[in-house]
Amino acid sequence: QVQLVQSGSELKKPGASVKVSCRASGYSLTSYGMNWVRQAPGQGLEWMGWIATNTGNPAYADAFRGRFVFSLDIAGNAADLEISSLQAEDTAVYYCARKNLFSDAFDIWGQGTMITVSS
Amino acid sequence: EIVLTQSPGTLSLSPGERATLSCRASHTVNNNRFAWCQQKPGQAPRLLIYGTSNRATGIPDRFRASGSGTDFTLTITRLEPEDFAVYYCQQYEIAPVTFGQGTRLELK
Numbered sequence: 538q539v540q541l542v543q544s545g546s547e548l549k550k551p552g553a554s555v556k557v558s559c560r561a562s563g564y565s566l567t568s569y570g571m572n573w574v575r576q577a578p579g580q581g582l583e584w585m586g587w588i589a590t591n592t593g594n595p596a597y598a599d600a601f602r603g604r605f606v607f608s609l610d611i612a613g614n615a616a617d618l619e620i621s622s623l624q625a626e627d628t629a630v631y632y633c634a635r636k637n638l639f640s641d642a643f644d645i646w647g648q649g650t651m652i653t654v655s656s
Numbered sequence: 657e658i659v660l661t662q663s664p665g666t667l668s669l670s671p672g673e674r675a676t677l678s679c680r681a682s683h684t685v686n687n688n689r690f691a692w693c694q695q696k697p698g699q700a701p702r703l704l705i706y707g708t709s710n711r712a713t714g715i716p717d718r719f720r721a722s723g724s725g726t727d728f729t730l731t732i733t734r735l736e737p738e739d740f741a742v743y744y745c746q747q748y749e750i751a752p753v754t755f756g757q758g759t760r761l762e763l764k
Binding site for chain 2: 572574581582583584596598599632634637640641642643644645646647648649
């Protein structure tokens with residue numbers, strides 16, 4: 538079964554870092570690009586950027602340049618999102634979403650990872 | 657950036673009725689790189705429609721979509737109880753990928 542399995546919820550203090558993992562199951566990670574999407578509490582969907590999993594080349598939306606880093610764990614068949622210098626405004630659910638090979642649509646979504654930043 | 661504006665914000669209907677959701681783009685979306693997704697409370701979004709009018713795998717044919725240029729529509733021909741959710745339109749032609757603010761389809 539093709540699915541994306543994300544790591545569990547995290548509670549972090551301001552200034553800390555966090556890594557969210559998105560493991561691909563049922564297919565090879567490097568065959569499809571991976572998007573990252575953020576959803577703040579009670580809000581809509583915001584695209585963070587994507588990573589070309591065949592090259593490891595990331596592309597970030599303007600609001601996510603600097604503290605946000607997309608990377609790959611090829612051996613683990615996973616894509617990772619690391620956020621540094623966490624702020625309260627980073628509290629959100631973070632989703633990975635596969636980029637379909639033919640249509641570029643976001644065809645498979647992870648279940649989401651809730652990151653809470655609070656002192 | 658292409659801004660997507662969805663209407664209405666909330667739609668109150670009953671099972672069996674027809675739902676029509678709209679999405680207007682601030683600039684033309686070319687190449688049919690337009691999608692709709694559904695999100696239920698506490699769940700991840702799910703792709704419903706891609707390429708403007710193509711149903712994703714497993715999506716029932718009561719979900720119909722159309723549009724071109726700047727105006728796009730999602731129609732649910734006969735609402736089932738499981739269809740009450742939030743629906744987002746999305747364009748993925750031009751970076752940044754953008755989503756509409758969502759239409760909440762609620763039980764009347």
